[in-house]
Amino acid sequence: MIDTIEKEDxxxxxxxxxxxxxxxxxxxxxxxxxxRGSRVLLVGLRGLGAEVAKNLILAGVKGLTLLDHExxxxxxxxxxxxxxxxxxxQNQAQASLERAQLLNPMVEVxxxxxxxxxxxxxxxxxxxxxxxxxxxxxxxxxxxxxxxSRNIKVFCGxxxxxxGYMFSDLGQEHHYVExxxxxVKGSNEANDGPEAKKGKVDPNETTMVKKxxxxxxxxxxxxxxxxxxxxxxSLKRTPADYFLLQVLLKFRTDKGRDPQPDSxxxxxxxxxxIRDDVLETMGLSSELLPNTxxxxxxxxxLMGGLDAPHRNFFFFDGLKGSGVVDYFGSK
Amino acid sequence: xxxxxxxxxGPLRKELADSLFSCRVLVVGAGGIGCELLKNLVLTxxxxxxxxxxxxxxxSNLNRQFLFQKKHVGKSKAQVAKxxxxxFCPSANITAYHDSIMNPDYNMEFFRNFQLxxxxxxxxxxxxxxxxxxxxxxIPLIESGTxxxxxxxxxxxxxxxxxxxxxxxxxQKTFPGCTIRxxxxxxIHCIVWAKYLFNQLFGEEDADRxxxxxxxxxxxxWNPADAAARATASDQDGDIxxxxxxxxxxxxxxxxxxxxxxxxxxDIMYLLTMDKLWKKRKAPLPLDWTEIQQIESxxxxxxxxxxxxxxxxxxxxxxxxxxxxxxxxxxxxxxxGEGAELVWDKDDPSxxxxxxxxANLRMNVFSMNMKSRFDVKSMAGNIIPAIATTNAVxxxxxxxxxxxxxxxxxxxxxxxxxxxQPNPRKKLLVPCALDRPNSNCYVCASKPEVTVKLNVHKTxxxxxxxxxxxxxxxxxxxxxQIEDGKGTILISSExxxxxxxxxxxxxxxxxxxxxxxxxxxxxxxxxLLVNVIHSEELEKDVEFEVVGDAPDKAPAPSAPEEGxxxxxxxxxxxxxxxxxxxxxxxxxxxxxxxxxEPSSSTMEASPxxxxxxxxxxxxxxxxxxxxxxxxxxxxxxxDIIALD
Numbered sequence: 001m002i003d004t005i006e007k008e009d010x011x012x013x014x015x016x017x018x019x020x021x022x023x024x025x026x027x028x029x030x031x032x033x034x035x036r037g038s039r040v041l042l043v044g045l046r047g048l049g050a051e052v053a054k055n056l057i058l059a060g061v062k063g064l065t066l067l068d069h070e071x072x073x074x075x076x077x078x079x080x081x082x083x084x085x086x087x088x089x090q091n092q093a094q095a096s097l098e099r100a101q102l103l104n105p106m107v108e109v110x111x112x113x114x115x116x117x118x119x120x121x122x123x124x125x126x127x128x129x130x131x132x133x134x135x136x137x138x139x140x141x142x143x144x145x146x147x148x149s150r151n152i153k154v155f156c157g158x159x160x161x162x163x164g165y166m167f168s169d170l171g172q173e174h175h176y177v178e179x180x181x182x183x184v185k186g187s188n189e190a191n192d193g194p195e196a197k198k199g200k201v202d203p204n205e206t207t208m209v210k211k212x213x214x215x216x217x218x219x220x221x222x223x224x225x226x227x228x229x230x231x232x233x234s235l236k237r238t239p240a241d242y243f244l245l246q247v248l249l250k251f252r253t254d255k256g257r258d259p260q261p262d263s264x265x266x267x268x269x270x271x272x273x274i275r276d277d278v279l280e281t282m283g284l285s286s287e288l289l290p291n292t293x294x295x296x297x298x299x300x301x302l303m304g305g306l307d308a309p310h311r312n313f314f315f316f317d318g319l320k321g322s323g324v325v326d327y328f329g330s331k
Numbered sequence: 332x333x334x335x336x337x338x339x340x341g342p343l344r345k346e347l348a349d350s351l352f353s354c355r356v357l358v359v360g361a362g363g364i365g366c367e368l369l370k371n372l373v374l375t376x377x378x379x380x381x382x383x384x385x386x387x388x389x390x391s392n393l394n395r396q397f398l399f400q401k402k403h404v405g406k407s408k409a410q411v412a413k414x415x416x417x418x419f420c421p422s423a424n425i426t427a428y429h430d431s432i433m434n435p436d437y438n439m440e441f442f443r444n445f446q447l448x449x450x451x452x453x454x455x456x457x458x459x460x461x462x463x464x465x466x467x468x469x470i471p472l473i474e475s476g477t478x479x480x481x482x483x484x485x486x487x488x489x490x491x492x493x494x495x496x497x498x499x500x501x502x503q504k505t506f507p508g509c510t511i512r513x514x515x516x517x518x519i520h521c522i523v524w525a526k527y528l529f530n531q532l533f534g535e536e537d538a539d540r541x542x543x544x545x546x547x548x549x550x551x552x553w554n555p556a557d558a559a560a561r562a563t564a565s566d567q568d569g570d571i572x573x574x575x576x577x578x579x580x581x582x583x584x585x586x587x588x589x590x591x592x593x594x595x596x597x598d599i600m601y602l603l604t605m606d607k608l609w610k611k612r613k614a615p616l617p618l619d620w621t622e623i624q625q626i627e628s629x630x631x632x633x634x635x636x637x638x639x640x641x642x643x644x645x646x647x648x649x650x651x652x653x654x655x656x657x658x659x660x661x662x663x664x665x666x667x668g669e670g671a672e673l674v675w676d677k678d679d680p681s682x683x684x685x686x687x688x689x690a691n692l693r694m695n696v697f698s699m700n701m702k703s704r705f706d707v708k709s710m711a712g713n714i715i716p717a718i719a720t721t722n723a724v725x726x727x728x729x730x731x732x733x734x735x736x737x738x739x740x741x742x743x744x745x746x747x748x749x750x751x752q753p754n755p756r757k758k759l760l761v762p763c764a765l766d767r768p769n770s771n772c773y774v775c776a777s778k779p780e781v782t783v784k785l786n787v788h789k790t791x792x793x794x795x796x797x798x799x800x801x802x803x804x805x806x807x808x809x810x811x812q813i814e815d816g817k818g819t820i821l822i823s824s825e826x827x828x829x830x831x832x833x834x835x836x837x838x839x840x841x842x843x844x845x846x847x848x849x850x851x852x853x854x855x856x857x858x859l860l861v862n863v864i865h866s867e868e869l870e871k872d873v874e875f876e877v878v879g880d881a882p883d884k885a886p887a888p889s890a891p892e893e894g895x896x897x898x899x900x901x902x903x904x905x906x907x908x909x910x911x912x913x914x915x916x917x918x919x920x921x922x923x924x925x926x927x928e929p930s931s932s933t934m935e936a937s938p939x940x941x942x943x944x945x946x947x948x949x950x951x952x953x954x955x956x957x958x959x960x961x962x963x964x965x966x967x968x969x970d971i972i973a974l975d
Contacts, residue, residue, distance in 0.1 A: 017638050021391045025709060026479050026716030029638060047374075051723065058394055058719045081370050081419045099419075103397055237757075314759065318731050321745050323760030325753040 012036075016106065020060055032060065039063040039126065043116045044133030045092045048159045050080035052131055053100050056107075063108040065127070066100065068093035069115035121146050129153040134258075137222070137249040144169050144218040156218065158248070160258065162318035165245050170215045170309055177208045215312050216329030222246065224328050227283045235288070239324050241315035243289045246282075247275045348376065350737050355379040355444055359432050359461055360451030361408040362386065363717055364475055366398040367726030368451055369412055373420040375730055381445070383428040383437075384409040389678070395719035433460050433807050435854050442468040447736060449473045449729055455500065459774075459805035460855065462487065462495035466775055467856035471736050475725050478715045482725040482749035486732055486765060488741065489775065496805070497769035508872050512545040514608055515697050518690070522710050525690035526675060528594070529682060531576040532585070533660050533673040542576060542594075544601050549871060551605040585661040587654040591620050595692050615696045623650050640705040646695050653688035656681045677712030686711050724749055728760075773804070773859060782862040782878040786869060787842050793833040796822050799875055804859060806852040813840060814847040821848065837863075 012020075012029065016036075024032050038061045042053055045068040056064050070076070072087045072095050082096035091113045101109045116132075117139055124130060130147055132140050135156070144154045148171060157166040182205040225231060251267075251274050252258055259267040276286050310325045317323075356377060358368055361384040372380055386408050388399045398415035399408070407429035416425060430436075433456070442448065442464050450472065452458050458474065465472040465487065472487040474495055487494055510516070511524050527540040583589040599617040603609065626647050644652065659681040664671050676682050687704040690711070694701050708714065728747050735743045745762040753759045773779045783799060800809040800822075808824035821840060823829040832840075842848070844865035851858050869876060 012638060017640070018390045019393050021394075022714070022717040023394050024638070025705075025714060026718060029641065054397055055720050055723065058397055060394075079374070081374060084419070085421060102400055104393075105401075310753070310759070316760070319743075321728065321731065321747045321760060321762040322758060323749075324757045325759050326757055 016060070019104075019106075023059065035060050035062075037062055038128040039065075041065045041067060041124065041127045041130045042133075043067045043131065043135060045080070045082070045096050046076055046134060047079040048133045048157060048164075050082050050096065052133070052157075053082065053096065054103060056131075057100060057103045057109065060104065061107055063110065064100075065110045065112055066093040066096055067112040067114065067116055068096075069113055116143075124152065125150055127152060129155065132156045133158060136253055138253065141217075141219045141222075148172070148217060154218070158245075160244075160248055163241060163244060164316040164318075165241060166310075166314040167218060167221065168215065168309065168312055169218060170213075172214045173212055174215060174309065175210065175212050176309065177210050179206045180209050181205070182207045213309075213311065221312060221329040222249075235284075239315045239317075239326055240289055241317065241324075242313065242326070242328060243275075243279065243282075243284070245315075247271065247278050247289065250274050250278055347734065347738050350446075351376040352378050354446040354737060355381070356733070357442070357445045357448045358382040358451055359448065359457070360384055360453070361396075361398075361412040361427075362392065362451060362453060363395050363719075363722040364477060364726055364729075365408070365451035366396045366412060367719075367723045368449060368729055369398070369416050369425075371726050371730045372733075373416055373423045375734070378422070379424045381426040381428070382409050382412060383430055383432050384412075385429065385431040395717055395722055397719065432457055435808065437464070438854055439464065439468045439856055442470055445470055447471055447473070447733055449733065450475060451726075452476075456805065458495055460807060463774060463805070463852075463855035463857050465489070466494055473729050473732050473736075475729055477717065477721045477725050477749075479717070480721055480749075480751040482721050483746070484725055484728045484732060485746040486736065486744040490768065491741070492744075492765040493768055494772060494775040496774040497766075497772040508539075508541065509545045509548040509550065512541060512543065513548050513551070513602055513605070514612060515693065515699075516612075518694055518699055518702050518707075519710055521693040521697070521699070522686065522690040522707055524693055525686040526711060528576075528689055529673075529675055529685055532580050532590075533664060534675060535672050536575060536577055544598055544605070546605075548605070548608070551607050585657060585664075587657040588620050590657060591618075591650065591653060591692075594689070595696055596620075599696055613698050616698065618646065618650075618692065618696060620650070623647055638705060640708070641703045643701050643703045644691070646692070649688045649691040649695070649701070652684050653692060656685035656688055660685060677708055677714075683708055683711070721749065724760075774857065778860065779858070780860040780862065782864060783875055784864045784866045784869065784878055785837075785875040786867055787838040787844075787846075787863065787865045788836055790837050790874065791834050792821060792829075792837065792840075794874060795837065796833075799861075800850050800859075803875075803877065804850070806850065806855065806857065806859075808852055808854055810851045810853065812849045812851075813842060814849055815841060822850075824853070 012033070016032075017024070020032055040056055040061050040063070042049060042056070042064060045053065045066055049066075049068070053064060053066060068091065070092050072083055072090050072092050074088065076092060077083045077085065077087065080096070082099040083092070084095065084099070087095035091111075093111045093113060097109060097111050101107075116135060124143060124147055130143060130152060132143060132155070135143075140156050144156075147154045148169065151171050153171070154169040155166060156168075158164065226235070248258065251271060254274065255267075255270065259271055275289055279286050279288060311327050313326050313328060315324050315326065354377070356372065356379065358365055358372070358380060359382075361369070361382050365382065365384065369380065369382060384407070388396070388403045388406055388408055388411060390401065390404055392399060392408075393401065396408070398412045403411045407427070409427035409429050413425045413427040416423060448461065448465050448470055450458060450461055452461070453476075461472065462474075466489045469489050472495075473484065474487055475484045476482065486492060506520055506523060510520055511527065515521050515524065524542055527537070528542045530537060530540065531542055579593075580590060595618040597617075599615045602615060603617075623646060660673060663673060663681070667673075673682070675686075683704065687707040690707055691701040702710075728749075732744055732747075735741065744765060746765060748761045748763070750759055750761065754761065768775050770776055773781045781804070785799075795811070796809060800806045800811070809822055810824045811820070811822035813819040813821055819840060820829065821832060842863060844863070846863040848861040848863065849858065850861055864878065866876075
């Protein structure tokens with residue numbers, strides 16, 4: 001859907017040109033137009049969701065739907081900056097709407113207070129991209145599958161303490177362009193005497209090269225077989241965060257929530273239990289997963305089609321300050 | 332299991348929570364990084380925050396400085412940022428200053444109020460200054476910067492890490508006068524020329540920034556007397572140097588046609604007589620106003636697809652633009668009255684039109700492909716592209732480092748680079764160990780010392796103060812004594828005291844080869860010993876050289892070259908670093924400080940014009956300084972700590 005730019009969207013207004021100037025200078029006018037033609041769904045409006053909402057709205061997407069069925073609590077209010085202080089008890093997405101809209105009046109910001117699990121398949125088909133936070137593994141796998149058939153981009157992400165992850169599925173055939181410096185041959189306009197005769201790289205001139213890569217489904221990415229030799233040998237270079245993610249997703253499925261500091265004792269026990277189970281099922285040792293956690297993560301994926309996208313996981317470890325991109329699934 | 336920061340369990344966590352609640356932090360800058368940082372600080376639980384920014388809000392800020400809305404354009408960034416934050420965190424205790432951090436009010440005592448300082452700046456002068464203040468007050472400083480998709484965070488702690496100035500940073504690229512005036516070969520040369528031209532015609536004239544053909548060009552090896560007879564010099568007097576460009580322009584009533592013909596025809600023909608220059612170069616082709624008018628005015632396609640600004644016009648188009656902008660600027664001058672001067676401002680449409688037109692006409696003369704106004708503006712205004720997300724990531728990393736510092740986990744602190752693509756080790760975020768201070772650092776060493784090569788017979792005291800001590804060595808208000816046994820005072824930071832010395836040559840004070848000067852900046856608590864080496868063999872256009880400096884490098888490409896990423900694996904974690912140069916070459920990006928051209932006479936000017944701007948700064952009293960802050964908005968663009 002965002003591969004073609006609709007006729008009406010060809011013109012960039014003076015207002016947009018002025019406001020988006022600094023980003024147009026980075027990713028180009030074409031990418032800005034694509035953004036401006038994109039409709040995005042964002043599920044979950046806690047800390048991570050608010051950040052994603054802010055970034056997408058500032059970037060200038062056509063529309064952003066904020067979907068969250070939960071209510072504002074003191075905890076959720078302190079986690080993000082869009083909800084006003086007197087909004088306890090209101091729906092989280094609804095409470096975030098006003099401030100989100102004010103970030104950029106040119107974006108259509110909408111609210112949906114339903115639970116994402118209750119949405120029929122065709123609900124998702126109206127979007128060009130879907131961002132899922134705080135969702136169960138089953139839901140994410142389901143949404144990812146049905147979006148793949150429609151070439152809708154899917155991004156999943158969560159934050160746990162000092163750790164965070166992001167997963168992206170941009171489809172079997174994702175097209176993008178890369179800017180490469182142009183090599184100029186022969187004498188050209190630059191009047192540099194003898195040197196002008198040699199072919200040289202002109203730092204000011206670049207050329208756009210088209211590329212295609214493929215992404216696997218979330219299901220595949222989470223069901224990697226670790227029992228074969230090849231996988232085992234790659235273990236050393238595999239971020240532990242991948243396994244942490246597996247454990248946390250299972251915790252979320254079993255318990256219906258994430259580990260909480262309030263129930264530290266009970267949760268830590270359950271967590272370790274699940275860790276043992278999950279790793280055993282994978283045929284791996286529990287030693288793979290130390291107990292460290294997340295703080296911040298940004299989902300900063302652009303749908304501008306520019307540059308090689310990160311493929312397909314991004315793991316952030318706030319204690320080490322490291323951010324790693326890695327691929328899991330069939331290549 | 333470690334819980335999230337806002338909900339704390341266990342004795343250690345409680346200490347950290349308490350310190351967040353009670354500590355006072357200073358945020359310098361409320362722009363791209365600043366907005367994200369303020370949000371992060373209050374959400375994390377920091378209670379006492381002071382934020383300072385001299386800038387006002389511009390519409391181009393709104394794509395990322397999310398605490399600001401359209402209705403806030405023109406207002407103080409620090410003030411509006413504070414108000415916006417209080418709306419989602421009313422219990423935060425925020426003090427906002429609409430002011431320059433270089434104002435002497437913010438002295439060591441002021442800095443000592445804080446447990447931590449975090450920079451969110453966009454220019455080197457301020458970074459140097461805050462670096463020194465934090466060293467002087469012994470307060471930890473978190474430095475950061477972004478440009479496009481790239482970013483960087485680091486921690487500076489006196490005595491434990493490198494300071495901001497331990498490693499020399501590439502200075503902003505300047506071009507030799509003869510390249511600008513005689514033999515431009517790249518669009519940037521023409522753009523710089525056009526900016527000089529703007530000032531010569533409409534603004535403050537600068538003897539160092541001439542636009543007319545440079546007859547003293549060593550490459551021309553040209554006999555003045557001889558060529559004077561041959562030249563079709565535009566000036567009636569026959570000697571280009573005697574009448575200033577502005578005087579001449581005034582005498583013609585700023586006639587666009589006359590200006591055009593002088594700049595793009597007569598002066599070019601003059602250059603052509605310097606035939607040695609064109610032996611190996613393509614000779615310039617003069618333009619003629621009348622001829623251009625007669626060209627079939629081709630319908631320059633107004634392509635609805637792109638931005639109007641991104642069109643590249645033809646010679647005729649730029650000629651029209653030249654004429655229109657000259658006429659507009661002329662009326663602006665008239666309006667301002669006798670002796671008025673305009674100040675270059677990339678956001679002033681006519682000023683930008685003028686530079687765009689003049690630069691392109693010159694490019695055309697010198698057979699270069701012309702550029703759109705959009706591109707010219709980027710180059711002329713040193714605009715750095717910027718987006719919200721990079722700043723958000725960096726601001727997040729800043730807070731994580733802040734927590735380590737407050738938790739006294741100093742050995743966990745790192746320099747972290749944010750790249751555009753993962754490196755061969757799959758890292759998008761690359762942490763590197765912090766380096767120990769450079770024992771020869773001219774700022775943080777115990778007795779900082781430098782050696783400067785200059786011509787004592789040709790360097791005046793004012794130049795020593797402005798170009799060497801302030802611009803090069805980052806002092807704000809230097810006091811200088813000669814170590815001649817008598818302690819002769821050469822420069823006093825007190826206004827008026829040593830004004831009489833300004834235009835005298837250094838040699839007039841007995842300064843010669845081997846002399847030593849003691850320069851102090853009391854605000855920065857900084858003493859620098861300057862060893863003078865007299866030299867008569869400096870390159871043309873070079874007033875001084877700092878001995879031991881690496882030669883100026885051209886700006887590096889902004890993407891890390893894959894070839895360089897030979898795994899300096901030990902850089903990537905808690906192991907001690909072997910050399911900071913390795914860190915720079917490994918995974919990070921060599922990023923150049925690039926001060927964006929401010930839109931009016933604000934404090935933080937780019938090095939190009941900083942001389943004049945700083946002069947204004949000194950001469951004014953506090954009241955008018957503050958007043959200037961309320962003038963036109965100036966852009967802020969984050970630049971980055973450069974590593975060599």
